[in-house]
Amino acid sequence: xxxxxxxxxxxxxxxxxxxxxxxxxxxxxxxxxxxxxxxxxxxxxxxxxxxxxxxxxxxxxxxxxxxxxxxxxxxxxxxxxxxxxxxxxxxxxxxxxxxxxxxxxxxxxxxxxxxxxxxxxxxxxxxxxxxxxxxxxxxxxxxxxxxxxxxxxxxxxxxxxxxxxxxxxxxxxxxxxxxxxxxxxxxxxxxxxxxxxxxxxxxxxxxxxxxxxxxxxxxxxxxxxxxxxxxxxxxxxxxxxxxxxxxxxxxxxxxxxxxxxxxxxxxxxxxxxxxxxxxxxxxxxxxxxxxxxxxxxxxxxxxxxxxxxxxxxxxxxxxxxxxxxxxxxxxxxxxxxxxxxxxxxxxxxxxxxxxxxxxxxxxxxxxxxxxxxxxxxxxxxxxxxxxxxxxxxxxxxxxxxxxxxxxxxxxxxxxxxxxxxxxxxxxxxxxxxxxxxxxxxxxxxxxxxxxxxxxxxxxxxxxxxxxxxxxxxxxxxxxxxxxxxxxxxxxxxxxxxxxxxxxxxxxxxxxxxxxxxxxxxxxxxxxxxxxxxxxxxxxxxxxxxxxxxxxxxxxxxxxxxxxxxxxxxxxxxxxxxxxxxxxxxxxxxxxxxxxxxxxxxxxxxxxxxxxxxxxxxxxxxxxxxxxxxxxxxxxxxxxxxxxxxxxxxx
Amino acid sequence: xxxxxxxxxxxxxxxxxxxxxxxxxxxxxxxxxxxxxxxxxxxxxxxxxxxxxxxxxxxxxxxxxxxxxxxxxxxxxxxxxxxxxxxxxxxxxxxxxxxxxxxxxxxxxxxxxxxxxxxxxxxxxxxxxxxxxxxxxxxxxxxxxxxxxxxxxxxxxxxxxxxxxxxxxxxxxxxxxxxxxxxxxxxxxxxxxxxxxxxxxxxxxxxxxxxxxxxxxxxxxxx
Numbered sequence: 082x083x084x085x086x087x088x089x090x091x092x093x094x095x096x097x098x099x100x101x102x103x104x105x106x107x108x109x110x111x112x113x114x115x116x117x118x119x120x121x122x123x124x125x126x127x128x129x130x131x132x133x134x135x136x137x138x139x140x141x142x143x144x145x146x147x148x149x150x151x152x153x154x155x156x157x158x159x160x161x162x163x164x165x166x167x168x169x170x171x172x173x174x175x176x177x178x179x180x181x182x183x184x185x186x187x188x189x190x191x192x193x194x195x196x197x198x199x200x201x202x203x204x205x206x207x208x209x210x211x212x213x214x215x216x217x218x219x220x221x222x223x224x225x226x227x228x229x230x231x232x233x234x235x236x237x238x239x240x241x242x243x244x245x246x247x248x249x250x251x252x253x254x255x256x257x258x259x260x261x262x263x264x265x266x267x268x269x270x271x272x273x274x275x276x277x278x279x280x281x282x283x284x285x286x287x288x289x290x291x292x293x294x295x296x297x298x299x300x301x302x303x304x305x306x307x308x309x310x311x312x313x314x315x316x317x318x319x320x321x322x323x324x325x326x327x328x329x330x331x332x333x334x335x336x337x338x339x340x341x342x343x344x345x346x347x348x349x350x351x352x353x354x355x356x357x358x359x360x361x362x363x364x365x366x367x368x369x370x371x372x373x374x375x376x377x378x379x380x381x382x383x384x385x386x387x388x389x390x391x392x393x394x395x396x397x398x399x400x401x402x403x404x405x406x407x408x409x410x411x412x413x414x415x416x417x418x419x420x421x422x423x424x425x426x427x428x429x430x431x432x433x434x435x436x437x438x439x440x441x442x443x444x445x446x447x448x449x450x451x452x453x454x455x456x457x458x459x460x461x462x463x464x465x466x467x468x469x470x471x472x473x474x475x476x477x478x479x480x481x482x483x484x485x486x487x488x489x490x491x492x493x494x495x496x497x498x499x500x501x502x503x504x505x506x507x508x509x510x511x512x513x514x515x516x517x518x519x520x521x522x523x524x525x526x527x528x529x530x531x532x533x534x535x536x537x538x539x540x541x542x543x544x545x546x547x548x549x550x551x552x553x554x555x556x557x558x559x560x561x562x563x564x565x566x567x568x569x570x571x572x573x574x575x576x577x578x579x580x581x582x583x584x585x586x587x588x589x590x591x592x593x594x595x596x597x598x599x600x601x602x603x604x605x606x607x608x609x610x611x612x613x614x615x616x617x618x619x620x621x622x623x624x625x626x627x628x629x630x631x632x633x634x635x636x637x638x639x640x641x642x643x644x645x646x647x648x649x650x651x652x653x654x655x656x657x658x659x660x661x662x663x664x665x666x667x668x669x670x671x672x673x674x675x676x677x678x679x680x681x682x683x684x685x686x687x688x689x690x691x692x693x694x695x696x697x698x699x700x701x702x703x704x705x706x707x708x709x710x711x712x713x714x715x716x717x718x719x720x721x722x723x724x725x726x727x728x729x730x731x
Numbered sequence: 732x733x734x735x736x737x738x739x740x741x742x743x744x745x746x747x748x749x750x751x752x753x754x755x756x757x758x759x760x761x762x763x764x765x766x767x768x769x770x771x772x773x774x775x776x777x778x779x780x781x782x783x784x785x786x787x788x789x790x791x792x793x794x795x796x797x798x799x800x801x802x803x804x805x806x807x808x809x810x811x812x813x814x815x816x817x818x819x820x821x822x823x824x825x826x827x828x829x830x831x832x833x834x835x836x837x838x839x840x841x842x843x844x845x846x847x848x849x850x851x852x853x854x855x856x857x858x859x860x861x862x863x864x865x866x867x868x869x870x871x872x873x874x875x876x877x878x879x880x881x882x883x884x885x886x887x888x889x890x891x892x893x894x895x896x897x898x899x900x901x902x903x904x905x906x907x908x909x910x911x912x913x914x915x916x917x918x919x920x921x922x923x924x925x926x927x928x929x930x931x932x933x934x935x936x937x938x939x940x941x942x943x944x945x946x947x948x949x950x951x952x953x954x
Contacts, residue, residue: 122918122919122920123918154919154920329887329888329889329916330888332888332889333888333889333891333892336889336892337892393889396836396887396889397835397836397837397887397889397890398835398836398837398838398863398890480839480886556794556795556796556798556799557796558793558794558796559793575793576793596793600793600796603796603797604797607797607798692838694838694839694840695838700801700840700841700844701801701805703797703841704797704798704801704802704841705798707796707797707798708798712798
């Protein structure tokens with residue numbers, strides 16, 4: 082039996098089968114509800130309010146009685162925050178009758194501030210797709226040569242393009258197109274061997290789309306293939322987020338829903354890609370069909386799911402991917418709505434956890450062409466590291482988890498309006514001031530800043546500032562010996578530091594950083610730091626010449642604060658370079674130059690992958706790296722910034 | 732034979748060495764204990780386990796975290812390796828037996844190693860299968876050793892799902908055996924869904940849970 086569910090304030094409504102969870106219903110109806118923990122009854126971020134009563138306008142009678150009962154675990158999670166009536170967790174509440182559900186602001190997946198802006202790239206134009214204008218000699222009874230052969234001859238004569246084939250769909254439209262153009266046509270040729278479009282008359286514009294599929298955000302760069310110019314940038318949340326925040330939970334979804342899970346996830350990302358193509362084309366004033374090629378980067382899981390390849394085997398040790406080499410597939414084979422005969426070029430893979438996104442970074446930054454020793458860190462939902470120079474490159478993947486992006490953090494949220502993005506703590510007064518996205522003013526402790534939570538870059542600020550102010554000891558313990566109203570024990574006896582008081586927030590409660598948050602960050606940054614260290618040891622070096630920080634999130638991090646907490650080993654801060662969304666830049670480079678695709682395939686196989694967990698002393702190094710900034714290592718470049726020896730001895 | 736006073740002094744120093752993670756010091760004291768003929772069992776239980784107990788308390792109160800605990804475990808093993816060959820098991824004094832390992836497809840063994848240290852320090856016999864352990868191996872090891880508890884660790888959701896398959900395999904051969912699961916992705920919900928007996932979010936809690944289960948098992952046997 083089906084029941085009606087209505088979501089407010091979006092007004093989405095629909096029928097769902099009995100027993101469906103509210104979260105599942107939300108997914109089906111396209112309502113975004115936060116589900117950070119992946120329906121594990123942990124995070125409590127999916128709380129919704131159930132409205133009771135008769136709603137004549139909506140024509141339903143909604144009641145708490147139409148839902149599955151509360152169980153102990155849900156009660157436990159709900160009790161963590163002050164209770165309000167009729168609040169339930171969307172992930173565990175099942176529907177057994179009509180309901181009207183209100184999704185509070187804190188539970189809504191907000192419109193994220195996506196900042197995967199296109200970087201400056203230098204690339205010689207040599208796209209795979211070329212447009213050739215030709216005027217064909219008219220046929221006659223003396224010269225009744227077929228349309229395609231006639232086109233081929235003309236292309237060979239004018240442009241030297243020989244031995245062409247033609248896409249079947251294009252062939253079907255060829256005779257009409259040629260005649261419509263009065264024997265003057267523009268042929269689009271892919272890789273100098275296949276005709277993928279024939280347009281009547283002269284058409285000069287040639288367009289491609291480079292896409293970076295991130296675990297959390299996707300960005301598309303509509304690019305002019307004649308000039309290399311970015312015509313439009315379009316980004317969105319990866320719509321797969323609703324199936325799980327991280328790669329592993331999505332792989333698990335595929336494993337647990339055999340036969341359907343993978344298809345569902347694949348369809349979801351393809352719809353996302355189609356939206357990007359459509360919106361970007363609209364911005365640039367063209368149609369999606371004008372996009373004659375698409376290049377894609379993404380981590381190995383995103384890659385496999387997009388291609389409909391079971392990601393299960395790359396998700397468990399020994400983490401083998403289905404293939405390394407790049408893949409070319411016709412767009413309409415997957416239902417990607419660009420030029421139907423257009424090619425989709427999926428970039429190559431290094432290893433199970435170092436995917437095409439990392440290859441994108443490599444061809445954008447080209448550490449393999451430099452003499453200087455580069456450490457490249459791409460911080461996303463996972464952290465990928467590459468170290469080396471033109472002699473040798475090695476890579477590894479660090480299980481940083483999503484903590485650095487604000488997940489697993491009590492008041493963590495994505496970089497959306499209302500998120501605290503910068504924090505300063507006065508070491509004398511222990512008072513905090515912060516900045517919220519969408520507001521240029523720093524907080525003064527009185528004004529309501531409409532703060533909702535803390536985003537990833539600010540978590541790093543918070544930890545670094547707390548450490549510098551002595552609120553955090555070197556081992557990460559919150560120092561309760563200090564006296565401040567901001568330092569206290571929270572509900573469950575967990576110590577915490579109040580960042581924003583209730584009257585400064587829009588969520589009607591204090592925003593705090595607690596001991597558990599600090600521990601989560603320690604684990605994440607310890608993973609990164611120990612990864613750096615082990616890689617340096619592998620190459621037998623004590624220091625590197627250059628630190629390239631990639632990733633949209635990476636460019637929001639304050640490098641001093643990042644070094645203060647010890648996200649990476651000591652180095653000259655002047656040599657720290659933000660290289661932006663290098664993965665996306667790599668996709669654009671591949672779009673604009675076919676030789677660089679070859680380079681990508683070569684480099685993907687050349688980089689040596691290091692499995693950190695297999696290093697005998699990994700656990701020890703990992704443990705040491707969890708302290709601030711490190712248990713033993715010195716940070717000469719932070720002289721005067723790090724707290725004094727007394728603090729370190731604590 | 733060492734005097735009672737000497738034994739107490741050694742125990743106290745051993746506890747301090749472990750709590751303050753002094754690895755070389757811990758080994759030195761253990762050597763001294765053996766040399767003076769102190770009772771290895773008493774020194775282990777009171778010195779090592781007593782020290783680790785304090786470490787657990789510090790972990791609970793957030794004073795210590797993974798790094799410190801790892802170092803304490805190191806100090807513990809330095810001493811335990813010396814003392815172990817001299818221990819004569821006392822009647823009724825022995826704790827239970829556990830089979831411990833990281834699930835197939837998973838190579839993250841940090842948590843498992845901490846668990847092992849705490850359990851061994853408390854006198855449990857730990858059959859450590861290591862990491863990336865094939866499912867059948869857990870079943871076989873439990874049967875072979877007749878262990879009371881099987882403890883499964885998974886750090887990734889992808890390896891966690893193997894637990895669902897494994898629990899019926901173990902329980903089919905031996906319905907009485909208790910199963911504890913742990914690791915980052917595991918929650919109370921997983922315990923229920925997968926049919927495990929319990930979980931714990933850190934090593935001290937794991938030990939407490941194991942003690943409880945052992946008690947239930949022994950009561951069951953006595954009845």
